[in-house]
Amino acid sequence: MVTNWSDVIVIGAGAAGLTAAVELAKAGLSVLVVESRERIGGRILTLQSSAGSFPIELGAEFIHGMVPQAWSLLRQAGTEISEMTGDLWCWDRRLLPCDFAGEVDQVLDQMDVDAPDQSFAEFLRSCCAGREAVDERAKKRALSYVVGFNAADPEKVGVHWLAKGMREEQEVMGDRAFRTRNGYEDLLQIFRSHLASFGVTVMTKVEVTGIQWKSGEVVVSALCKRKEITYRAKKAIVTVPLAILKIQPGEAGGIAFDPPLPQEKLKALDKLEMGKVVRLVLRFRERFWQSLVPSGGGGRTLADMSFLLSENEWFPTWWTTMPFQEPQITGWAPFRCAERLSGKDNAFVTQRGLQSLGRLLNISVAELERFLEGAYFHDWQSDPFSRGAYSYGGVGADGAQEALAKPLGDSVYFAGEATASPGSNGTVHGAIASGYRVAAEILGTR
Numbered sequence: 001m002v003t004n005w006s007d008v009i010v011i012g013a014g015a016a017g018l019t020a021a022v023e024l025a026k027a028g029l030s031v032l033v034v035e036s037r038e039r040i041g042g043r044i045l046t047l048q049s050s051a052g053s054f055p056i057e058l059g060a061e062f063i064h065g066m067v068p069q070a071w072s073l074l075r076q077a078g079t080e081i082s083e084m085t086g087d088l089w090c091w092d093r094r095l096l097p098c099d100f101a102g103e104v105d106q107v108l109d110q111m112d113v114d115a116p117d118q119s120f121a122e123f124l125r126s127c128c129a130g131r132e133a134v135d136e137r138a139k140k141r142a143l144s145y146v147v148g149f150n151a152a153d154p155e156k157v158g159v160h161w162l163a164k165g166m167r168e169e170q171e172v173m174g175d176r177a178f179r180t181r182n183g184y185e186d187l188l189q190i191f192r193s194h195l196a197s198f199g200v201t202v203m204t205k206v207e208v209t210g211i212q213w214k215s216g217e218v219v220v221s222a223l224c225k226r227k228e229i230t231y232r233a234k235k236a237i238v239t240v241p242l243a244i245l246k247i248q249p250g251e252a253g254g255i256a257f258d259p260p261l262p263q264e265k266l267k268a269l270d271k272l273e274m275g276k277v278v279r280l281v282l283r284f285r286e287r288f289w290q291s292l293v294p295s296g297g298g299g300r301t302l303a304d305m306s307f308l309l310s311e312n313e314w315f316p317t318w319w320t321t322m323p324f325q326e327p328q329i330t331g332w333a334p335f336r337c338a339e340r341l342s343g344k345d346n347a348f349v350t351q352r353g354l355q356s357l358g359r360l361l362n363i364s365v366a367e368l369e370r371f372l373e374g375a376y377f378h379d380w381q382s383d384p385f386s387r388g389a390y391s392y393g394g395v396g397a398d399g400a401q402e403a404l405a406k407p408l409g410d411s412v413y414f415a416g417e418a419t420a421s422p423g424s425n426g427t428v429h430g431a432i433a434s435g436y437r438v439a440a441e442i443l444g445t446r
Helices: 015-026 068-076 101-108 120-126 132-150 159-171 185-197 263-271 336-341 346-361 365-371 400-405 428-443
Strands: 002-011 031-034 046-048 055-057 081-083 087-091 095-097 177-180 201-203 206-214 217-224 227-238 256-258 272-274 277-284 305-309 317-319 328-334 372-379 391-393 412-414
Touching (some): 031 227, 101 159, 132 328, 263 400, 277 346, 328 346, 412 428
Antiparallel strands (some): 081 177, 206 217, 277 372, 317 328
16 A cells, blocks of 8 residues: 655654654645554653542653753643652661762763773773772762663763763753653643644554655655555654664564665664663552651651662662652662563562562551552563663764764654763653754755
């Protein structure tokens, strides 16, 4: 089956694809968006619990810093944005109030983009000599931070990429986290409105399998309800996750390019990695932790707890819904923790989550189960249309994201968080920025 022509076909209905589609349609182009899932949003996945109106975020959750890409869209729609507030608690043989940003920074600040690149693990093994007592603790916390925040393998993630990312994050105050009342569903509603206003066609459950391209024309092959379908357009924008682009030719789930991707782009793909994360959201009947008084807290309760950090082997990081007073806690399992949990069912993941949280809060699993109202998780590693969480740069990744973003002639363009700069990749605002970039590239070559 062959469809009619459009000016642009956008492959992927995540934040990058939706942004590009709206911008191009505003300029008068006919735009078709095809999405392999049955919904839009990509790695934004917002659910509602049966008993509460507060969102269950199984994908992206926070707005990282004062980033215009997300803020401008939300403010134009009159959406209220709240900053995450509250107390940070850490597990160190017991639960303690903590603030180790200074310790972590004294390690991370020694990363040098002018020195030969190396993995973060290699960097830790050789850095900070001469201050053994302090530095070993700081290095351990820096390792936990890098692995947790980037969902990265410390033996693969590159120091150059990390250092550049830190500089960019500082410029937008990326250490501050914000959210809206309805989560990222607020942003998707804005996109839905814009798509309808500018006449963008969106087709879901369409899995792209191949792209034939030449100057001024692309032919996109896809499967829809097990039937082969073909789309023709003047240009295509590819916004699929990094792991999908890294699938080897001929392997199921990948996209075959004809002509094949050039060596420059293949080398860029080889230098970029996909992080691993499993998120678990536990919804309780009440905020039971607000009356808990940890032995190391000097009489303080956990009523204002925002983050809880530990070295737990299943879920080392937890956070609440602060500043919203909701009976809900999210567990974060990066890298090795995610590998242990990936492929397991909801009952297994929930039980490990309850055991981890109970150990940290000194409360029994049986008691937690009495409070528990619902448990929600999504295995992004096993998701065939994602195959991971979000991207990061490996050793020698300098320029890899720019190379990945480079178009194939005037026909095939690339967007998505993996094409964003080091400080923005892995974020919704980075994906949005890439959508604006690729739309500008296309409009500049009309």
